[in-house]
Amino acid sequence: MKAIDVTAQDGYKIKVVFSDGVSGIVDLHDLVQKGIFQPLQDEKKFRNVHTDGSAIAWSDELEIDADNIYAEILNTDPAQLLHTPSYHAAD
Secondary structure (H helix, E strand, O other): OOEEEEEEEOOOEEEEEEOOOOEEEEEOOOHHHOHHHHHHHOHHHHOOOEEOOOEEEOOOOOEEEHHHHHHHHHOOOHHHHHOOOOOOOOO
16 A cells, blocks of 8 residues: 555654555654654654655655554554465366
């Protein structure tokens, strides 16, 4: 699925809408406390969130795979999203 819209919310949360209609709010408070994401503690920088469809990003260096956000909204493991069953016609 492609992310089609992302908006920053108060408290280091983002609201994301996907092309299949799935949408939700994800809390990134813990993420902005760590490593390269610490600059996003500045709310002005955090509010500059955008998407190119495959990533949720703040800059070329700070991004999260949109599939991970999709899985978070669905409360599932991202690996589960990659393993869709395939069906074949009987011989």
